[in-house]
Amino acid sequence: MAPIVFFAGVVLAPAFLLLTLFIILRPRPIKIPIKGRHVFITGGSSGIGLAIARRAxxxxxxxxxxxxDLARLRAARDDICRTTGAEVAIYSADVRDFAAVSEAVAAAGTIDLLVSNVGVGFGKVFKETTIEEIRCQLDVNILGTMYLLKAALPAMKSAYSKDGLPRSVCFTTSSGALVGVYGYAVYCATNYSIRGLAEALQMELLEDNIHVSTFLPGDVDTETGNQDRRTRPELTNIMADSTAMQTTDEVAILAIEGIKAGKFQITTSVLGQMMAIASSGFSPQRSFLMAFLEVAGAGLMRLVGLCVIASWYNTITAYKAKARRTSA
Known part of the structure; x- marks a missing residue:
């Protein structure tokens, strides 16, 4: 009898959980078409933004x-036209200038898929970060994102009443929206802020058939990222050595696929997915499979997370002790 009861528990418990998730899961699964639709990408002249634009x-x-930078915009347009044969519209504006962003969005026309891809981060410990660097990150990463939303959302919302098609807003942040990273206190703070913005916005926009995603890449091989890696704290580089560098084309494919599926958290690596599961909390989830993994694996992922955090703290302690011995 005991083996039968055990087997029934092993089979029925996951089935019951899946059935429960099928009933309660919100938002529901969605497919967002991209062919023939208008994709508007900030920070689209280089790096991840350019790769997403090319893929779209x-x-x-x-x-x-x-x-x-208008010159870089023209170069990006030529690159996309040469590799895809598509026509690309370019707009020169600073996301910190609401009037300029509003003018560009109005000129571009109604947006179907909006990708907020502009962000800056200075790899410095907090005590060495200047007030100007703090203000720059807050202005670009948070205010710049909100200015873009204020400019683009009204037309996106009204368009649904005309065609009934789903639309998307995607925020490019980083794995720094899931975990604090040594040397990036301010940058992580802005990433966490965007995650909170995205969670609240999905509640506000769902009835307008607008679906929100957060794109969470790790270390990516970009010009800006490589420059930052050369100047950020040595300890940050030591702690990041365990993660593999990805190309912009690799992460762009994942970004577009995630946007089309309406995924709230789009990760680009196994470690990123583990972080997302461990920190899912009250975040939206439309995938029954991912919801199942989050519920069933939360405890295990928390244990794995504690092990990773412990290794980071051990690395910091050893590094600081070695520095003290060297300076003594």
Missing amino acids: AMEGARVSILAR
Whole structure:
């Protein structure tokens, strides 16, 4: 009898959990079309933004990119046109300038998929971060994102009443929205802020058929990222050595696929997925499989997270002790 009861428990418990998730899961699964639709990407002249723009164009989207540097915008447009044959609209504006962003968005026309991809981070311990660097990160990462939303959302919301099609807003942050990282206190604070913004916005926008995603890449091989890795604290680089560097094209594919599926958290690595499961909390989830893994694996992922955090703290302690011995 005992083996039968055990077997029934092993089979029925997951089935009951899946059935429960099927009943309660909100928002519901969605497919967001991209072919023939307007994708607007800030920070689209280089790095991840350019790779996402190129990938969207390859899938038949009408692409607009916004950045500050007009020369780089033209080069990005030429690159996308050359590799995909698609036409690309470019807009030069600083996301910290609400009037300029509003003018660019109005000129671009109604947006179907909005990708807020602008962000800056200074790899410095907090005590060495200047007030100007703090203000820059807050202005670009938080205010710049909100300015873009204020400019673009009204037309996106009203468009649903005309065509009934789903739309998307995606915020590019980093794994720093899931865990604090040594040397990036201010940057992580802005990433966590965007995550909170995204969670609240999904509640506000769901009835307008607008679906919110957060894109959470780790270390990516970009010009800006490589420059930062050369200047950030040595201890940060030591702690980051365990994660593999990804290319912009690799993460762009994952970003577009995640946006089309309406995924709230789009991760790019196994470690990133583990962090997302461990920190899922009250975040939206539309995938029954991922919801199952979050519920069933939360305890295990918390244990794994504690082990990773312990290794980081041990690394910090050893590094500081060695520095003290060297300076003595």
